[in-house]
Amino acid sequence: xxxxxxxxxxxxxxxxxxxxxxxxxxxxxxxxxxxxxxxxxxxxxxxxxxxxxxxxxxxxxxxxxxxxxxxxxxxxxxxxxxxxxxxxxxxxxxxxxxxxxxxxxxxxxxxxxxxxxxxxxxxxxxx
Amino acid sequence: xxxxxxxxxxxxxxxxxxxxxxxxxxxxxxxxxxxxxxxxxxxxxxxxxxxxxxxxxxxxxxxxxxxxxxxxxxxxxxxxxxxxxxxxxxxxxxxxxxxxxxxxxxxxxxxxxxxxxxxxxxxxxxxxxxxxxxxxxxxxxxxxxxxxxxxxxxxxxxxxxxxxxxxxxxxxxxxxxxxxxxxxxxxxxxxxxxxxxxxxxxxxxxxxxxxxxxxxxxxxxxxxxxxxxxxxxxxxxxx
Numbered sequence: 001x002x003x004x005x006x007x008x009x010x011x012x013x014x015x016x017x018x019x020x021x022x023x024x025x026x027x028x029x030x031x032x033x034x035x036x037x038x039x040x041x042x043x044x045x046x047x048x049x050x051x052x053x054x055x056x057x058x059x060x061x062x063x064x065x066x067x068x069x070x071x072x073x074x075x076x077x078x079x080x081x082x083x084x085x086x087x088x089x090x091x092x093x094x095x096x097x098x099x100x101x102x103x104x105x106x107x108x109x110x111x112x113x114x115x116x117x118x119x120x121x122x123x124x125x126x127x
Numbered sequence: 128x129x130x131x132x133x134x135x136x137x138x139x140x141x142x143x144x145x146x147x148x149x150x151x152x153x154x155x156x157x158x159x160x161x162x163x164x165x166x167x168x169x170x171x172x173x174x175x176x177x178x179x180x181x182x183x184x185x186x187x188x189x190x191x192x193x194x195x196x197x198x199x200x201x202x203x204x205x206x207x208x209x210x211x212x213x214x215x216x217x218x219x220x221x222x223x224x225x226x227x228x229x230x231x232x233x234x235x236x237x238x239x240x241x242x243x244x245x246x247x248x249x250x251x252x253x254x255x256x257x258x259x260x261x262x263x264x265x266x267x268x269x270x271x272x273x274x275x276x277x278x279x280x281x282x283x284x285x286x287x288x289x290x291x292x293x294x295x296x297x298x299x300x301x302x303x304x305x306x307x308x309x310x311x312x313x314x315x316x317x318x319x320x321x322x323x324x325x326x327x328x329x330x331x332x333x334x335x336x337x338x339x340x341x342x343x344x345x346x347x348x349x350x351x352x353x354x355x356x357x358x359x360x361x362x363x364x365x366x
Contacts, residue, residue: 007346010337011317041295046317047156048300053337 011046013055019058023074024085034064034072128153129174134183136169142299143169145328147183153271156298156305156318160332160347161325162355166204167308171324174306179189187272198226201270203261205277208263211250215260222264234267239296241289246309255286256257262290266297273298275307279314285313312347317318322347326355 005011022028034040037055039116041048055072058064062080066072100110129151147231148172159167172178173185173271177198185192189200209218215238223229230288238245240247241259250256257276265273266307278294279287309315316336324332336347343350 005317007340007349008344012337038296042292044317045291045295047320048295048298049155049320050317075363 005046012050012057014015015040015044015046015051015054016021016057019054020088023081024035024088028074030074030078030081032074033070034074036071073095128188129306130184130186131170131183132186134173134180134185136166137181138174140230143328144173144180147328147330149323149330149333150322151304151306152298152321153304154302155320156300157309157321157323158312158315158319159306159308159323159325160310160351164193164327165325166198166328167193167325168276171202171276171306171308173276174272175200177202181199192214199270200229200272200274201226201265201268203265203273203275203278205280207248207257207261207301209249209260209264212248214246214248215252215263216245218249218260218265220246220268226268226270228269229264229267231267232271233269233297234263235268237263239294240296255282258282258286258290258331262293266293269302271303273303273305276306277308279308279309287311291315291318299321312351316347324351324354 005014005122008040019028019034023030028034034055035043037048037051038056040051055064055066057074059066061084062075062077063084064072064074107111131149134144134147135142138330147166147332149169159170161167167180173180174187174192174196176192176194179193187196190196201322210221218231219231219234220237223231223234241256241263243256243259243263247256249260250279253261265275278290282290294305307315307319319336320334322334323330323337324334324335339347339350
């Protein structure tokens with residue numbers, strides 16, 4: 001998680017996004033303990049207040065839970081994690097479609113382009 | 128909390144700060160940025176009680192700042208102020224004798240973290256390691272306020288990184304507030320909660336960095352280039 005941050009959005013949001021992606025990729029498992037605020041701050045080179053804000057934000061979203069005196073853990077609520085997966089997919093699709101529309105592509109062209117791309121990518125993977 | 132009330136600081140021939148009205152909230156890391164000569168170091172020295180305001184007041188925890196505020200304020204000078212004939216360990220001992228809040232155990236941890244040899248003499252250390260020693264004696268103190276004047280200046284990237292990591296590891300924002308002046312804005316930006324921008328002795332902007340990122344969508348360095356090169360009209364604090 002040492003990559004640098006973009007300047008266009010608050011670091012606490014970018015850090016929350018990174019953690020969400022790691023959860024979805026199963027690099028971090030349900031029920032697993034997150035690094036302490038300070039460990040995470042040192043690892044990412046950011047202010048501990050920022051990490052605290054990230055953890056609070058993730059807790060508010062029901063993705064992690066803080067257990068008093070024990071630390072912060074990824075939720076074991078499988079439904080919530082599945083929901084998160086769908087949310088992130090939806091968000092990515094929205095931004096993709098919006099960019100395509102800005103360039104004048106209609107639904108049919110977007111879909112056929114996407115299908116062709118995926119087929120090609122699949123072919124490349126098999127080789 | 129640190130407060131500047133209508134503070135002006137004049138030296139013999141030049142005015143370093145003009146009518147500064149400002150509050151540094153507790154529990155944050157605050158960066159003071161600006162060009163050379165914009166008043167950054169003066170601001171820190173006024174908080175540390177090393178200088179007195181020509182006009183106005185500087186309050187630290189409600190108490191007017193004076194020399195004895197050093198009990199509450201750990202100040203890292205941009206100059207090299209340590210005795211060259213001391214070893215690293217002796218430097219820590221010396222500071223422990225000056226400041227009752229210096230935690231020797233913590234000093235030891237930071238020395239280890241920084242990879243310093245406690246028996247090496249200051250005069251035999253590289254510039255980078257002398258920078259690390261300054262950090263040791265500053266961060267080992269349990270002072271509620273930590274002031275750092277250009278802690279990264281003139282140091283190589285590896286030393287800068289270890290100093291930044293050391294700051295994150297050994298500052299406790301539950302009871303400490305940090306004010307840091309720097310030109311290395313790109314490296315320090317991810318650490319900061321708030322930025323105070325000075326130009327020619329005046330505060331031109333106080334910003335919360337999360338809000339700044341959402342609103343401006345640029346780096347602090349870019350913002351500074353725009354505002355210090357005269358592309359934009361002078362903005363008063365809070366605009």
